[in-house]
Amino acid sequence: MLEIDGLVKAYGENQVLKGVSFTVAPGQMFGFCGSNGAGKTTTMRIAMGLARADAGEVRWNGAPVDEAVRRRIGYMPEERGLYPKMKVREQLAYFARLHGMDAGSAGRAAGEWGERLGLGERLGDPVEKLSLGNQQRVQLAAALVSEPDVLILDEPFSGLDPVGVDSLAEALLDQCRRGVPVVFSSHQLDLVERLCDAVGILARGSMVATGTVAELRASAHGRQLRVVAP
Numbered sequence: 503m504l505e506i507d508g509l510v511k512a513y514g515e516n517q518v519l520k521g522v523s524f525t526v527a528p529g530q531m532f533g534f535c536g537s538n539g540a541g542k543t544t545t546m547r548i549a550m551g552l553a554r555a556d557a558g559e560v561r562w563n564g565a566p567v568d569e570a571v572r573r574r575i576g577y578m579p580e581e582r583g584l585y586p587k588m589k590v591r592e593q594l595a596y597f598a599r600l601h602g603m604d605a606g607s608a609g610r611a612a613g614e615w616g617e618r619l620g621l622g623e624r625l626g627d628p629v630e631k632l633s634l635g636n637q638q639r640v641q642l643a644a645a646l647v648s649e650p651d652v653l654i655l656d657e658p659f660s661g662l663d664p665v666g667v668d669s670l671a672e673a674l675l676d677q678c679r680r681g682v683p684v685v686f687s688s689h690q691l692d693l694v695e696r697l698c699d700a701v702g703i704l705a706r707g708s709m710v711a712t713g714t715v716a717e718l719r720a721s722a723h724g725r726q727l728r729v730v731a732p
């Protein structure tokens with residue numbers, strides 16, 4: 503279980519997070535929604551240890567997330583972090599090694615995940631030769647290659663064509679089926695509705711609504727929504 507508990511963060515005068523909390527259970531797909539600048543990326547970066555919260559805590563199975571746990575998180579940053587000159591297979595093996603796999607397992611996992619995300623024929627190509635959609639698949643494969651215990655994905659669907667969306671969605675559902683909690687941010691509400699069992703809506707640094715898709719839909723009719731005061 504991933505718990506984001508009361509995160510507060512300011513950049514100078516800009517109060518970016520004002521007490522953000524949500525939990526993602528094993529096998530749950532959590533859609534993290536909100537307009538530009540609401541604080542989604544900041545929340546995810548704090549969860550990954552890439553930014554420090556002024557207050558609040560991120561816990562994994564009840565204990566604060568430390569370096570060892572972070573190695574078990576698959577993370578897809580919003581500013582994609584690929585090495586353009588590296589070949590796809592090397593790139594994926596490199597990420598697997600960063601997460602602690604030995605060289606042999608990393609090479610095998612790189613090939614497998616490349617195939618699973620439809621990159622089988624591109625494994626020998628440098629990343630910079632791939633289309634944006636395929637680069638995004640490489641980025642997702644990089645997050646999955648170490649078989650992480652948790653997935654945190656920042657706008658994973660942005661820029662993908664419908665086929666890319668479907669193969670990525672299938673890969674994420676697959677992770678949920680094996681019990682991995684998945685959080686992804688998105689502006690595409692139709693996708694969130696299609697894929698997520700739980701949704702959180704962030705507005706100007708506060709969670710204004712959390713619940714299942716069904717609850718949020720019911721709230722449109724004035725019922726059941728658990729509204730958290732901003």
Ligand code: ATP
Nearest residue numbers: 513516518536537538539540541542543544545580
């Ligand atoms: P988007 O959907 O556009 O990615 P977001 O919900 O992910 O938006 P954040 O990227 O977390 O939002 O940004 C929230 C606020 O924090 C914005 O006002 C942004 O300018 C500010 N911010 C984020 N990172 C920094 C930083 N390193 N230094 C200063 N301000 C920052």
